[in-house]
Amino acid sequence: MSSQMTQIYPLTLIQRNRLLPVPGEINVRPGQKVHPSDVVAQATIPSRHYLVDVGRVLGARTVDAAESLIIRKPGETLEKHDIIAETGGLFSHVIRTPGPGRIVSIHNGRVLIEAESEQIEIKAGFAGQVSRVIAERGVSIETSGALVQGVWGNDRIGFGPLTVDENCLDGELTSAGLGITTRGTVILAGVCASEDILSLAKSVGISGLILGSMPAAMIPTVQVLPFPVILLSGFGKMGIDEVSRQVLETNAGREVSINAMRWNRLTGDRPEIYIPLPAEAEPAITDTAYSVGQKVRVHSGAYAGRVGSIEQIMPGLTQLPSGLRSSSARVRFDQRSSDLFPLVNLDIVQLIN
Amino acid sequence: MTDAMPLLYSVLGVEIGSINTRAFLFDVVEDSYRLISSAVTPSTHTAPSFDVGEAIYDAISRLEAVTGRVFFDHEANLMMPSQPNGEGIDHFVITTSCVPDLNLVVFGLLNDVSLESGRRLAYSTYTQVVEAFGITDRRALNIQLDAVLATRPDLIIFAGGTDGGANRSLARIADLALSALQILPRDRRPQVLYCGNAALADELRTSMDRYTNVRVAPNIRPSLDQEILEPAMEQLSAMVMEKVYEKVGGLQRVSALCSVPPRLSSQAFHRVIRFLGQLYDPTKGVLGFDVGASFTVASFAGVHTSVLNTFNYGLGEGIAHLLERTDISEITRWLVEPVSDDDARDYLWQRSLYPLDVARTPGEFALELAATRQLLQLAMRDLQRRSALPSTRFEPIVISGSALNRTVTPVQSLLTILDGIQPLGICPLIMDKHGIMPILGAIAEFNPVLAVQVLESTAFTNLATVVSVDSKARHGAPVLSARLDYPDGSFMEAEVKQGTIISMPLASGVSGQLRLRMLRRGEIEDISVSNEPIRVRGGVCGLVLDARGRPIKLPSDDTVRRARLKEWEFLLGEK
Numbered sequence: 001m002s003s004q005m006t007q008i009y010p011l012t013l014i015q016r017n018r019l020l021p022v023p024g025e026i027n028v029r030p031g032q033k034v035h036p037s038d039v040v041a042q043a044t045i046p047s048r049h050y051l052v053d054v055g056r057v058l059g060a061r062t063v064d065a066a067e068s069l070i071i072r073k074p075g076e077t078l079e080k081h082d083i084i085a086e087t088g089g090l091f092s093h094v095i096r097t098p099g100p101g102r103i104v105s106i107h108n109g110r111v112l113i114e115a116e117s118e119q120i121e122i123k124a125g126f127a128g129q130v131s132r133v134i135a136e137r138g139v140s141i142e143t144s145g146a147l148v149q150g151v152w153g154n155d156r157i158g159f160g161p162l163t164v165d166e167n168c169l170d171g172e173l174t175s176a177g178l179g180i181t182t183r184g185t186v187i188l189a190g191v192c193a194s195e196d197i198l199s200l201a202k203s204v205g206i207s208g209l210i211l212g213s214m215p216a217a218m219i220p221t222v223q224v225l226p227f228p229v230i231l232l233s234g235f236g237k238m239g240i241d242e243v244s245r246q247v248l249e250t251n252a253g254r255e256v257s258i259n260a261m262r263w264n265r266l267t268g269d270r271p272e273i274y275i276p277l278p279a280e281a282e283p284a285i286t287d288t289a290y291s292v293g294q295k296v297r298v299h300s301g302a303y304a305g306r307v308g309s310i311e312q313i314m315p316g317l318t319q320l321p322s323g324l325r326s327s328s329a330r331v332r333f334d335q336r337s338s339d340l341f342p343l344v345n346l347d348i349v350q351l352i353n
Numbered sequence: 354m355t356d357a358m359p360l361l362y363s364v365l366g367v368e369i370g371s372i373n374t375r376a377f378l379f380d381v382v383e384d385s386y387r388l389i390s391s392a393v394t395p396s397t398h399t400a401p402s403f404d405v406g407e408a409i410y411d412a413i414s415r416l417e418a419v420t421g422r423v424f425f426d427h428e429a430n431l432m433m434p435s436q437p438n439g440e441g442i443d444h445f446v447i448t449t450s451c452v453p454d455l456n457l458v459v460f461g462l463l464n465d466v467s468l469e470s471g472r473r474l475a476y477s478t479y480t481q482v483v484e485a486f487g488i489t490d491r492r493a494l495n496i497q498l499d500a501v502l503a504t505r506p507d508l509i510i511f512a513g514g515t516d517g518g519a520n521r522s523l524a525r526i527a528d529l530a531l532s533a534l535q536i537l538p539r540d541r542r543p544q545v546l547y548c549g550n551a552a553l554a555d556e557l558r559t560s561m562d563r564y565t566n567v568r569v570a571p572n573i574r575p576s577l578d579q580e581i582l583e584p585a586m587e588q589l590s591a592m593v594m595e596k597v598y599e600k601v602g603g604l605q606r607v608s609a610l611c612s613v614p615p616r617l618s619s620q621a622f623h624r625v626i627r628f629l630g631q632l633y634d635p636t637k638g639v640l641g642f643d644v645g646a647s648f649t650v651a652s653f654a655g656v657h658t659s660v661l662n663t664f665n666y667g668l669g670e671g672i673a674h675l676l677e678r679t680d681i682s683e684i685t686r687w688l689v690e691p692v693s694d695d696d697a698r699d700y701l702w703q704r705s706l707y708p709l710d711v712a713r714t715p716g717e718f719a720l721e722l723a724a725t726r727q728l729l730q731l732a733m734r735d736l737q738r739r740s741a742l743p744s745t746r747f748e749p750i751v752i753s754g755s756a757l758n759r760t761v762t763p764v765q766s767l768l769t770i771l772d773g774i775q776p777l778g779i780c781p782l783i784m785d786k787h788g789i790m791p792i793l794g795a796i797a798e799f800n801p802v803l804a805v806q807v808l809e810s811t812a813f814t815n816l817a818t819v820v821s822v823d824s825k826a827r828h829g830a831p832v833l834s835a836r837l838d839y840p841d842g843s844f845m846e847a848e849v850k851q852g853t854i855i856s857m858p859l860a861s862g863v864s865g866q867l868r869l870r871m872l873r874r875g876e877i878e879d880i881s882v883s884n885e886p887i888r889v890r891g892g893v894c895g896l897v898l899d900a901r902g903r904p905i906k907l908p909s910d911d912t913v914r915r916a917r918l919k920e921w922e923f924l925l926g927e928k
Contacts, residue, residue, distance in 0.1 A: 004709070005401070022538040046502060046536050051495040105535055108524075112498075112532055151706050215695055216676075216702035234706055236699040263706065265371075265670070266453055266600055268400035286401045299707040300700060301717055322718040323761035326711045342711040344395065 003290050006347045007149045008243050012284040014147050014274055018122045019138035026133055034124040036159040036257045041122040041138045048116035050098050054085045055109035057095055066109030076103050084111055125157050126257035126274035144281035145274055146251055148244050153260025153271035156228035160186045160207030164252035173197055178204050186256050188248055190239035195221050208258040212240030228260035230271045238305030241297050243349045251275045290343055295350035308333040362443030363435055366792035369405050369449040372646040372669050372708050376412035377792055379803055386806040391787050392416045398451050404603035431610055447615040448791040450645050452479040453600040458506040459485040460526050462513035470573045470580050471512035477586045477661040478593050479648055488522045501533040506543040514550030516575045527557055534564040544592050548573045548585040590620045613798050621794030623652040623661040630654025633748045640747040644754030646708045647671045649732050653742055660741045664732055668756045669708025672701050675728055686907050687723035689918045722769050725756050729773025746778045753785035763893040764927045767816050775903055782816040815861045815892035822900040824875030828852040832873045832900050838866040849900045855924050859891030
């Protein structure tokens with residue numbers, strides 16, 4: 001059976017595409033080293049327009065008559081108050097542009113002017129090297145380093161040195177973990193269950209927040225925060241899992257990049273944390289089957305966020321305490337505790353070497 | 354092509370859902386088509402495969418293992434047609450509900466006429482209506498234009514104008530659409546479905562063709578009092594399918610094997626409901642629900658009307674949309690065991706992150722069923738808001754979707770459906786226990802006999818015939834007396850009290866004669882209850898008499914409410 005996997009690697013080759021939603025310009029070349037905040041590609045999308053009805057304003061009776069009064073052509077750039085149409089004669093009536101812009105089209109006696117464009121900038125997101133340029137669309141960036149995938153994010157990206165406070169790792173993020181020295185840094189904590197703490201984090205000016213989990217009730221608040229928030233295990237109070245914790249803890253103080261995008265199953269894009277490291281690495285394995293000995297993380301329920309090892313994969317279908325039947329595995333958490341879980345409720349978080 | 358097909362053949366159907374891929378084998382057994390076997394496996398259009406082919410292969414291989422029949426040759430190709438030794442299959446069909454997020458903009462003339470019809474057309478498929486523009490829109494034209502651009506539409510429906518009606522207003526709206534098409538980046542320009550005044554179709558197609566692909570369908574509003582959506586629905590579904598081909602890896606490749614092009618599950622599901630609508634009580638209508646992981650499909654059909662609606666909430670990833678529109682207490686109020694609102698919210702949001710998950714404990718399962726109740730209630734409210742239910746009486750209600758057909762006991766399914774939909778009158782409930790409705794709808798295009806024969810087979814479960822009594826009597830007062838006469842001459846009598854629900858044994862496939870007598874003022878059907886017996890069919894939950902009132906009002910006191918919920922389960926035979 002095909003498995004679900006969350007990639008958590010202390011060292012791997014990370015290669016990610018950074019693509020524009022529409023064709024645009026590429027600002028980098030293959031082989032170029034980039035910083036997380038570098039804009040690697042950009043495009044403009046028209047966002048605000050003026051529509052000037054020449055026929056109506058100047059009283060032309062037909063479309064042809066209206067268009068004969070227009071003295072500009074599509075593509076022309078205009079300054080504010082430039083004349084775009086005039087009746088001529090001794091007492092000429094004119095129409096001037098309401099603001100600067102570019103004429104997009106002239107149709108049916110109406111002039112469409114593009115007044116503003118929205119600039120879309122794609123940032124590198126993590127420090128690395130441009131491995132490929134995709135003409136007009138974007139780039140691939142590559143680096144060696146630690147990779148930790150999350151499950152939810154607030155659609156922001158950011159970076160900064162990683163601050164690890166042991167007191168916050170095992171429990172909730174508190175005001176004690178948000179001192180003035182955390183300004184500009186990325187904070188790692190088990191849980192954040194207080195909107196007041198998020199407000200404090202915002203006022204301190206942290207660069208990002210990596211959480212094991214948070215209550216789902218805080219989603220609306222987190223969505224409007226200016227810095228990225230990434231959840232590694234999900235919603236609730238399960239905290240941070242031991243595998244992610246180990247990888248992140250050992251990189252305390254290093255520059256980390258957070259891409260707190262939403263998990264898109266169709267494209268496979270997930271929220272992720274990257275920590276570039278000065279070492280050679282191999283690409284990660286992204287597909288494997290469930291097998292005995294593998295470390296897995298439980299998605300939900302009383303064991304949510306806990307990591308254990310697959311002790312036995314049950315043959316056929318197993319009846320669960322809920323009465324439902326599912327392909328299942330026995331997962332051992334420690335010497336004393338083990339339990340049965342549907343395989344689909346487990347994520348492989350560490351491969352067998 | 355279909356005319357030349359042999360009369361009897363085997364059909365392999367594959368339904369590709371956003372979570373699971375199901376394979377179904379249909380063949381002839383004793384002069385009649387039957388569902389031979391089905392198999393299910395997780396879908397593989399997502400990471401790490403990004404190709405539907407892997408799950409299709411896996412599901413068919415499982416069918417091979419179960420049936421002992423061979424479908425693949427040595428090079429893993431489907432053997433078509435079937436061989437004299439029984440290997441292979443004759444036809445292959447695919448339906449899918451794996452649809453990317455699609456933004457749709459409607460252009461029309463009058464808000465209550467063509468724009469409303471355009472919206473109804475859009476609701477028929479897996480899209481989100483993000484903007485609508487008509488001639489009564491008070492925004493300045495440039496603001497409207499910027500609004501179109503801001504939505505980044507994937508599809509445009511252009512309706513408006515009765516056939517032979519005025520053209521000038523339509524031309525103004527067309528200018529807006531044209532300007533938007535012109536400004537949008539070339540590879541982000543939406544396809545356009547024109548379904549307005551037929552006289553302008555060629556002219557508009559010519560002017561828009563320069564920028565994008567334009568399809569033309571017959572006018573959905575040929576006159577003010579006439580709405581014809583079906584032909585345009587077919588075209589819109591085809592446009593959505595093109596988007597699916599773009600985004601869902603491997604589908605285009607396997608579609609070459611299909612006897613008919615792959616169909617959207619909603620469209621195929623609706624085809625079956627429309628067929629059933631011709632068979633049942635013409636004064637009522639057939640209501641079908643297909644509750645999926647990302648979308649919920651609701652289809653209604655009577656003799657003369659049919660309506661298809663999709664909603665962007667479901668029980669997998671779609672839970673997020675359900676929770677955005679629901680106060681969590683509307684879900685937790687259905688729980689027998691206490692669970693805090695925070696815990697329930699966290700569990701369900703987590704479920705949206707991991708839609709494949711299976712409820713492991715009774716508490717998790719109860720929470721998922723509670724969410725299903727709320728989902729059905731929300732869908733019924735949305736149907737009413739969209740004026741999409743020509744009748745409030747249904748015969749039967751057909752339910753499809755793994756959330757309901759994988760319950761542990763039939764009573765769990767029954768109560769979830771009744772609490773969610775809260776039907777009125779006398780209504781049979783039928784479960785599509787294998788989730789074959791969409792596939793049957795696709796097969797019906799070239800083999801309607803197969804679809805009809807399988808619909809009449811045991812592939813479907815009659816849950817119960819439900820008699821719902823609406824009375825204002827106080828709780829506990831007797832409101833209805835019932836006598837059920839069985840075919841063997843025996844009978845059973847029961848008295849139903851206000852606020853309760855009971856069942857009388859009546860096996861699946863058996864019909865009985867039911868006599869009802871109201872003991873208090875109340876209502877069962879539009880018709881008054883007389884001494885004339887009513888013929889009712891049994892189900893796995895028997896005949897159910899529901900006197901809990903409409904809408905069902907749960908006690909506000911937590912202890913009393915939980916006791917009431919337990920009582921209802923107990924009265925229906927749940928331990």
